[in-house]
Amino acid sequence: MALAAARRLLLHAGSRLGRREAVDGARRFANKRVLVETEGPAVMKLRNPPVNSLSLECLTEFTISLEKLENDKSIRGVILTSECPGIFSAGLDLLEMYGRNPAHYAEYWKNVQELWLRLYTSNMILVSAINGASPAGGCLLALCCDYRVMADNPKYTIGLNESLLGIVAPFWFKDMYVNTIGHREAERALQLGTLFSPAEALKVGVVDEVVPEDQVHSKARSVMTKWLAIPDHSRQLTKNMMRKATADNLIKQREADIQNFTSFISKDSIQKSLHMYLEKLKQKKG
Numbered sequence: 001m002a003l004a005a006a007r008r009l010l011l012h013a014g015s016r017l018g019r020r021e022a023v024d025g026a027r028r029f030a031n032k033r034v035l036v037e038t039e040g041p042a043v044m045k046l047r048n049p050p051v052n053s054l055s056l057e058c059l060t061e062f063t064i065s066l067e068k069l070e071n072d073k074s075i076r077g078v079i080l081t082s083e084c085p086g087i088f089s090a091g092l093d094l095l096e097m098y099g100r101n102p103a104h105y106a107e108y109w110k111n112v113q114e115l116w117l118r119l120y121t122s123n124m125i126l127v128s129a130i131n132g133a134s135p136a137g138g139c140l141l142a143l144c145c146d147y148r149v150m151a152d153n154p155k156y157t158i159g160l161n162e163s164l165l166g167i168v169a170p171f172w173f174k175d176m177y178v179n180t181i182g183h184r185e186a187e188r189a190l191q192l193g194t195l196f197s198p199a200e201a202l203k204v205g206v207v208d209e210v211v212p213e214d215q216v217h218s219k220a221r222s223v224m225t226k227w228l229a230i231p232d233h234s235r236q237l238t239k240n241m242m243r244k245a246t247a248d249n250l251i252k253q254r255e256a257d258i259q260n261f262t263s264f265i266s267k268d269s270i271q272k273s274l275h276m277y278l279e280k281l282k283q284k285k286g
């Protein structure tokens with residue numbers, strides 16, 4: 001209930017902000033963690049420093065921004081990128097999955113599902129400009145897109161690394177990985193929790209193109225121009241034909257998936273693994 005109220009408030013505040021900024025000339029709207037520019041090809045920028053982790057608030061704002069774009073019939077495509085230097089997204093927020101209660105885990109997971117369904121089944125053209133590290137849920141965001149352009153910086157890695165955290169990628173993450181890179185590569189990468197360098201990601205098909213870092217946005221825009229030249233109705237029907245079965249697989253078992261996640265993440269052994277992983281992240285800093 002509280003979340004629904006927050007969501008209504010955000011939508012309202014978001015539309016007021018949108019109107020105000022439009023008067024200033026730039027066509028854009030924003031909430032705290034997501035900035036959307038609608039001048040030229042729409043660009044959605046995640047800005048949840050330090051690492052664009054997908055906290056509950058960030059997920060909610062992301063979903064609301066997407067909803068607003070979907071409702072604007074003049075917007076046919078969106079470039080998804082990040083405003084945090086060197087980070088596309090660190091994925092799901094570990095602090096939403098650690099040390100909380102089952103009701104919180106269930107609420108969080110419902111919102112993860114909702115964002116995924118909205119992104120994956122979007123009628124809009126989605127191009128990701130991956131300008132930084134993109135592990136786990138960050139990779140998931142990119143995989144939802146129709147085309148992925150990644151910056152050629154060996155420090156940036158991408159992949160579903162859940163097994164390194166002692167957790168298991170949900171079946172719908174896995175389905176999308178299989179759809180993108182094939183069963184054998186997905187099986188190996190999921191078991192090993194592989195984080196691919198840009199060159200490896202290109203080779204295996206996790207991304208479609210790798211370009212010098214300063215060209216990632218211009219390349220994403222030129223890709224968008226090419227995709228925008230395709231008639232919407234045929235492209236959308238084709239996208240739906242390709243993605244429907246994967247989305248339906250989750251839709252038909254959303255509640256069971258929430259229950260599974262909640263009981264899995266609540267286990268002492270899993271909480272211990274997450275604790276160790278968080279400690280490792282802290283120690284890395286020295």
Ligand SMILES: CC/C=C/C=C/CC(=O)SCCNC(=O)CCNC(=O)[C@H](O)C(C)(C)COP(=O)(O)OP(=O)(O)OC[C@H]1O[C@@H](n2cnc3c(N)ncnc32)[C@H](O)[C@@H]1OP(=O)(O)O
Pocket residue numbers: 050051053087089090091092093094095133135136137138161162165167168169170261264265278281282284285
């Ligand atoms: C059934 C189970 C299903 C669950 C599915 C889960 C999918 C997921 O997405 S789980 C999340 C997986 N994400 C990761 O493994 C990424 C972990 N982070 C990193 O590897 C690095 O932080 C980095 C993204 C490569 C960025 O490195 P760097 O720039 O050096 O920053 P750090 O110093 O490491 O981090 C800064 C600060 O952010 C905290 N943090 C990092 N990632 C997360 C996260 N995903 N959630 C929450 N917080 C995160 C990190 O601990 C640091 O915090 P401090 O308090 O400043 O120490």
